[in-house]
Amino acid sequence: MTPEERVAELGLALPDYADPPYGARYGDVKAAHRIGTLVQLGGITAEDRSGTVHHPGIVGRDLGIPEAEDAARLAAINSLGMLRFVLGSLDEVRAIARLTVFVAATPEFAEHHLVTAGASGVYRDVFGEAGVAARATMGVSSLANRNCVELVLDVETRSPA
Amino acid sequence: MTPEERVAELGLALPDYADPPYGARYGDVKAAHRIGTLVQLGGITAEDRSGTVHHPGIVGRDLGIPEAEDAARLAAINSLGMLRFVLGSLDEVRAIARLTVFVAATPEFAEHHLVTAGASGVYRDVFGEAGVAARATMGVSSLANRNCVELVLDVETRSPA
Amino acid sequence: MTPEERVAELGLALPDYADPPYGARYGDVKAAHRIGTLVQLGGITAEDRSGTVHHPGIVGRDLGIPEAEDAARLAAINSLGMLRFVLGSLDEVRAIARLTVFVAATPEFAEHHLVTAGASGVYRDVFGEAGVAARATMGVSSLANRNCVELVLDVETRSPA
Numbered sequence: 001m002t003p004e005e006r007v008a009e010l011g012l013a014l015p016d017y018a019d020p021p022y023g024a025r026y027g028d029v030k031a032a033h034r035i036g037t038l039v040q041l042g043g044i045t046a047e048d049r050s051g052t053v054h055h056p057g058i059v060g061r062d063l064g065i066p067e068a069e070d071a072a073r074l075a076a077i078n079s080l081g082m083l084r085f086v087l088g089s090l091d092e093v094r095a096i097a098r099l100t101v102f103v104a105a106t107p108e109f110a111e112h113h114l115v116t117a118g119a120s121g122v123y124r125d126v127f128g129e130a131g132v133a134a135r136a137t138m139g140v141s142s143l144a145n146r147n148c149v150e151l152v153l154d155v156e157t158r159s160p161a
Numbered sequence: 162m163t164p165e166e167r168v169a170e171l172g173l174a175l176p177d178y179a180d181p182p183y184g185a186r187y188g189d190v191k192a193a194h195r196i197g198t199l200v201q202l203g204g205i206t207a208e209d210r211s212g213t214v215h216h217p218g219i220v221g222r223d224l225g226i227p228e229a230e231d232a233a234r235l236a237a238i239n240s241l242g243m244l245r246f247v248l249g250s251l252d253e254v255r256a257i258a259r260l261t262v263f264v265a266a267t268p269e270f271a272e273h274h275l276v277t278a279g280a281s282g283v284y285r286d287v288f289g290e291a292g293v294a295a296r297a298t299m300g301v302s303s304l305a306n307r308n309c310v311e312l313v314l315d316v317e318t319r320s321p322a
Numbered sequence: 323m324t325p326e327e328r329v330a331e332l333g334l335a336l337p338d339y340a341d342p343p344y345g346a347r348y349g350d351v352k353a354a355h356r357i358g359t360l361v362q363l364g365g366i367t368a369e370d371r372s373g374t375v376h377h378p379g380i381v382g383r384d385l386g387i388p389e390a391e392d393a394a395r396l397a398a399i400n401s402l403g404m405l406r407f408v409l410g411s412l413d414e415v416r417a418i419a420r421l422t423v424f425v426a427a428t429p430e431f432a433e434h435h436l437v438t439a440g441a442s443g444v445y446r447d448v449f450g451e452a453g454v455a456a457r458a459t460m461g462v463s464s465l466a467n468r469n470c471v472e473l474v475l476d477v478e479t480r481s482p483a
Contacts, residue, residue: 028281029296033258035199035317038357040259043297058268097355098362100474102299104268105464107380107426112466120350135351136365136474138424139464142266142300144273152261152297156357189442190457194419196360196478201420204458219429263460265429303427303461305434313422313458 003090006126007080015049015078017085032086034161037094040154043102044082045147046074056146059139060106063148065114068103071149072118079119079153080126087157096123096133097154104148105139112137119151164251167287173238176210178246193247195322198255201315204263205243206308207235217307220300221267224309226275229264232310233279240280240314241287248318257284257294258315265309266300273298280312325412328448329402337371337400339407354408356483359416362476365424366404367469368396378468381461382428385470387436390425393471394440401441401475402448409479418445418455419476426470427461434459441473 007014023029032041046054055071057063084090101116103109116137123131143150168175184190193202207215216232218224245251262277264270277298284292304311329336345351354363368376377393379385406412423438425431438459445453465472 028278028285028293030293031295033256033295033315033317035258036197036358038199038360040295040315042259042295043261043299061268095355097357098364100365104300106268107302107383107428107464109464110466110468112464117350124350132350132352134353134355134362134364136472137466138365138462138472139426140299141302141429141463142268142270142273144271144298146271150297150299154355154362156355189439189446189454191454192456194417194456194476194478196419197358199360201456201476203420203456204422204460222429265461267429268463301460302463303429303431303434305432305459307432311458311460 003126014081017082031082036160037157043150043152044075044079045150046071053145053147055148058104060109068115068148069118072115075151076119076122092157094156094158095130097156099133099135100152101137102140102150104143112139164287175242178242192243197321198318204311204313205236205240206311207232214306214308216309219265221270229276229309230279233276236312237280237283253318255317255319256291258317260294260296261313262298263301263311265304325448336403339404353404358482359479365472365474366397366401367472368393375467375469377470380426382431390437390470391440394437397473398441398444414479416478416480417452419478421455421457422474423459424462424472426465434461
């Protein structure tokens with residue numbers, strides 16, 4: 001099965017970043033930049049296309065691991081919509097190269113990797129082994145619009161830009 | 162108009178990172194690394210070449226959005242000096258690929274994107290559409306020398322290294 | 323002298339990420355992704371292969387600069403083990419491209435660059451000028467397993483993947 005077939009089978013509803021065009025809300029921003037087969041995406045959160053932020057707040061203070069893991073899962077699903085928008089099809093993805101995750105977290109929080117697992121699971125479900133990425137997770141003091149998680153992705157494509 | 166012509170027209174005074182040579186203050190650091198047409202720059206702040214940090218502190222506690230946005234603007238201007246130092250001329254820049262911004266901010270701060278706008282505006286003014294980058298912004302607990310903002314840039318050049 | 327010869331001369335004991343295989347502890351993660359001559363590594367801490375975290379806590383609250391600098395040194399040594407695991411030999415490294423360091427730190431901490439120096443010193447000792455990287459350091463609120471430092475490395479290899 002191809003990634004697009006897996007998305008259909010899993011019943012994932014990917015947001016459409018073409019309509020309205022991505023970037024209108026924030027200005028002076030694009031979804032991704034491509035150099036050869038490298039795609040560098042901008043930060044992606046659990047904010048949906050209507051502007052609703054899912055699971056807002058600071059992990060360890062306002063919300064717990066299950067909510068933050070779900071936010072990471074939603075952000076990963078958003079990133080698939082963004083990749084489809086940028087590449088035309090998820091079948092153009094050769095591999096998720098590096099997944100960097102920023103979790104708005106208290107100084108006491110220590111299980112950031114459990115939050116990231118919510119995103120990693122989505123990529124493995126859709127891309128199989130090619131979705132298993134190099135990974136880094138950091139706890140930050142806060143994120144825009146009170147998001148609790150932000151993903152920064154590097155992706156390898158099958159064809160160069 | 163070329164980027165260098167726009168810099169002149171805008172009257173931007175870019176710092177000269179050749180004199181004194183960049184890195185002397187911190188040691189064991191270089192301005193950027195190039196692989197093919199990808200340039201990865203090190204972190205850039207609103208610290209000027211004399212070591213003065215503009216708008217120091219934590220956003221949401223010690224300073225507000227206008228000061229932080231100005232710090233992002235100053236850091237972006239510094240990054241242009243750095244790019245000229247690394248590439249010889251800004252006309253070698255094909256595109257700002259990804260702009261990652263770290264804002265020293267309180268857990269309550271929620272408008273990080275307004276800080277980043279200060280940097281994005283500089284790149285759009287100088288490079289036009291090629292200055293509109295993929296973008297991510299995170300609120301961090303603190304930065305070196307009490308800087309309130311640090312930019313990490315990926316840039317695409319016209320010619321490979 | 324080659325990097326592998328320098329490691330031997332310095333008496334650095336690099337961890338073996340092949341045994342047990344890297345990633346078993348966290349799942350859905352790989353050590354690095356390679357595109358051409360670019361290697362993007364995942365986050366690396368001062369956690370050793372038995373799971374012991376060296377110098378845990380928040381810099382400026384639970385520990386000081388000397389301990390954090392030592393954690394950065396240990397994390398850099400771990401990254402050499404990771405690079406040997408990924409590339410077969412450190413002699414395949416052409417340059418450390420960019421070193422991004424996240425330091426778990428208080429809002430008042432202001433000397434992040436002194437922590438990063440602990441990692442930079444290792445790369446310079448092993449790779450000489452090729453180990454002097456573009457560099458960025460940020461203070462974050464917390465890291466997984468109470469680590470005080472996490473390194474994210476981009477490396478250039480001699481041969482493409």
